[in-house]
Amino acid sequence: MSTEDALQEATEVLQQLGLKEYEAKCFVGLSRLSTGTAKQLSEITEVPRTRVYDAVRVLEAQGLVEIQHSSPQQFRAVPLEEATETLQDQYEARVERLGDALETAGDAEPESNGPVQEVWALSGNDAIANRSRKLITEAKEEVVLVLGDEALLTEDLVKALTELNKKVDVLVGAVTESLERKIHNSLPDATTFVSGLGWMRPQAEFDDDLVIGRLLLVDRSNILVSTVVPDSRQEQAIFGGGFRNGLIVIARRLLSQGLFPGRDPRGDQ
CATH class of the missing domain: 3.30.870.10 (Endonuclease Chain A)
Structure with missing residues (x-):
């Protein structure tokens, strides 16, 4: 798998886990940098610079990115193992909420009596x-x-x-x-x-x-x-x-x- 294919796959998987496109691209970009500014991140991800700030704020709120409030601001992704555990916890929590919601909603029709072939x-x-x-x-x-x-x-x-x-x-x-x-x-x-x-x-x-x-x-x-x-x-x-x-x-x-x-x-x- 080429580097480009790997980056594309990582971005797609992150979107499947609930991140929006720009958020996924920014996280993937930061995972390849020790630290980065909005300008640097925009250049390697092709995410508009003005949208980088919005995406990074969402990632920070989810515990996936850290921000250094310098001038200019510096961003970095949390360690990969930590990020993976955080995403897994979030995904499992969503699945659990889904199960609880569907179970609470109940059946739309009464259960039939007896085994059905x-x-x-x-x-x-x-x-x-x-x-x-x-x-x-x-x-x-x-x-x-x-x-x-x-x-x-x-x-x-x-x-x-x-x-x-x-x-x-x-x-x-x-x-x-x-x-x-x-x-x-x-x-x-x-x-x-x-x-x-x-x-x-x-x-x-x-x-x-x-x-x-x-x-x-x-x-x-x-x-x-x-x-x-x-x-x-x-x-x-x-x-x-x-x-x-x-x-x-x-x-x-x-x-x-x-x-x-x-x-x-x-x-x-």
Whole structure:
């Protein structure tokens, strides 16, 4: 990544975190200077000099910039580690406020009674990882997970599986022996196996740019299936809940392919 691209990306991320364009540009500019005046900052950021003062005042109020009231005034960014922690705290506070506000607003319609069988689509690596962890943490009886991509064996996923109640059976399969060994080392208390689902592995004879990412079945009721686009590494998934029927029995048997019957905690009940 070139310097110009890095500066552009840093500016865009700061805007996504809530700063306005000139504020983001001024902070990025100051992060490259030990100290700077409005004139110097304007020259390296292309922010109009008169707008530099407004942007710096906002940054100071947020604890991201320090001002020396000399003539001319001198500005400097707080240390990068400190700035990162400040931005993270602000972002988390906003997310928490959002959650509180939406929870307080409540539902616009009453909840339906009884389980509903439904299937939904979801896109985005983070969103799918979060949904998978949520399903896992809510498990009461059993988690069956098959991974088709080593990159999906994240610390957060391992933590979610490790922290489950000991009464929950955890079965984790992999498409290759090497991945199965990594899973076993990360989850020594789980039942691990090499999946017998050959179609989960990339098939050279097929012109298909998708590979299976993860297959997840929780409590024989909630299921999530994802694919990964090799070039972009973007994950897409479908998931559903409320199932207690023959479809889940078939799905469970498929996911357990490669697992020796004797090692299956619950069998195919």
